[in-house]
Amino acid sequence: MSTQTSPGSxxxxxxxxxxxxxxxxxxxxxxxxxxxxxxxxLVSDSGWEELPGAADMAQIQFGxxxxxxxxxxxxxxxxxxxxxxxxxxSHHKLTFAESSVKLAxxxxxxxxxxxxxxxxxxxxxxxxxxxxxALSDNHLGxxxxxxxxxxxxxxxxxxxxxxATDSVTYSPTANNLFLSVxxxxxxxTEYPIGRYADVFYxxxxxxxxLLHSPGNTMFRDLKPHETVYVKPxxxxxxxxxVSTFLTAEYPHAQFSIFDGIFGNNYANRNLWLKLNGPGRxxxxxxxxxxxxxxxxxxxGTVEFLRx
Numbered sequence: 001m002s003t004q005t006s007p008g009s010x011x012x013x014x015x016x017x018x019x020x021x022x023x024x025x026x027x028x029x030x031x032x033x034x035x036x037x038x039x040x041x042l043v044s045d046s047g048w049e050e051l052p053g054a055a056d057m058a059q060i061q062f063g064x065x066x067x068x069x070x071x072x073x074x075x076x077x078x079x080x081x082x083x084x085x086x087x088x089x090s091h092h093k094l095t096f097a098e099s100s101v102k103l104a105x106x107x108x109x110x111x112x113x114x115x116x117x118x119x120x121x122x123x124x125x126x127x128x129x130x131x132x133x134a135l136s137d138n139h140l141g142x143x144x145x146x147x148x149x150x151x152x153x154x155x156x157x158x159x160x161x162x163x164a165t166d167s168v169t170y171s172p173t174a175n176n177l178f179l180s181v182x183x184x185x186x187x188x189t190e191y192p193i194g195r196y197a198d199v200f201y202x203x204x205x206x207x208x209x210l211l212h213s214p215g216n217t218m219f220r221d222l223k224p225h226e227t228v229y230v231k232p233x234x235x236x237x238x239x240x241x242v243s244t245f246l247t248a249e250y251p252h253a254q255f256s257i258f259d260g261i262f263g264n265n266y267a268n269r270n271l272w273l274k275l276n277g278p279g280r281x282x283x284x285x286x287x288x289x290x291x292x293x294x295x296x297x298x299x300g301t302v303e304f305l306r307x
Contacts, residue, residue: 034058053142081129100131167207215286222277239279
């Protein structure tokens with residue numbers, strides 16, 4: 001492991017995780033994302049660093065309101081909303097709400113088709129202060145806080161959204177990564193990271209986005225033209241400057257004269273998501289079972305890698 005020193009002080013702490021600069025809280029956590037403060041950040045030799053979820057009992061400030069993270073295994077985000085401040089979230093994430101909090105359907109101005117493509121719940125709720133409202137997911141993981149500056153956007157994996165302030169909105173964005181496989185006389189088209197994913201952005205003012213990341217989370221900053229390979233469904237979020245490609249990996253010995261007869265249908269094939277910098281990327285240690293169709297790949301936005 002190598003050690004890097006993060007610049008700044010407790011009066012002007014620049015968080016290495018959310019990249020915001022603000023004074024630390026009394027519990028020595030970042031005021032804008034809740035991560036424990038680190039003067040020295042440990043980075044693995046491969047370049048990956050653990051992205052700690054918001055610490056237990058950490059308070060994250062947004063405008064006149066704040067949210068306190070409680071718990072470690074299935075953490076709860078307890079929002080203390082100032083009068084008139086609002087957040088929005090999926091209705092099934094609601095844990096409790098005080099009677100002073102006004103709950104209503106969230107009207108995001110999106111069409112049913114837009115919400116469907118973004119894999120958003122058709123019915124979202126909006127909570128307006130004053131008072132407490134708490135949210136949680138139903139599986140183990142960490143709450144990852146992503147403060148978004150005005151005009152800032154972030155690609156986010158579907159089904160990880162927990163909550164956002166009303167200054168944050170979203171747009172489904174085509175991934176344009178697919179592969180076609182031949183199954184008998186039929187051709188099937190598959191999208192290993194989904195046909196669409198969500199891009200969250202804060203068009204008019206700074207906002208706060210909370211994600212529930214299953215398992216543990218790692219991140220790194222890719223330099224220009226730097227490349228890493230990750231499991232497709234492990235990617236949690238990335239800067240829009242990071243480009244993505246599909247890569248099918250084969251043992252070199254399996255490429256032979258029989259390729260043209262039997263196609264590239266091999267049991268040892270691995271499918272990877274290739275990420276090219278520059279930009280920030282984060283991955284989860286828990287992800288869905290790897291998609292690996294047991295049929296020849298005949299078309300798609302995929303490159304082949306032999307080892």
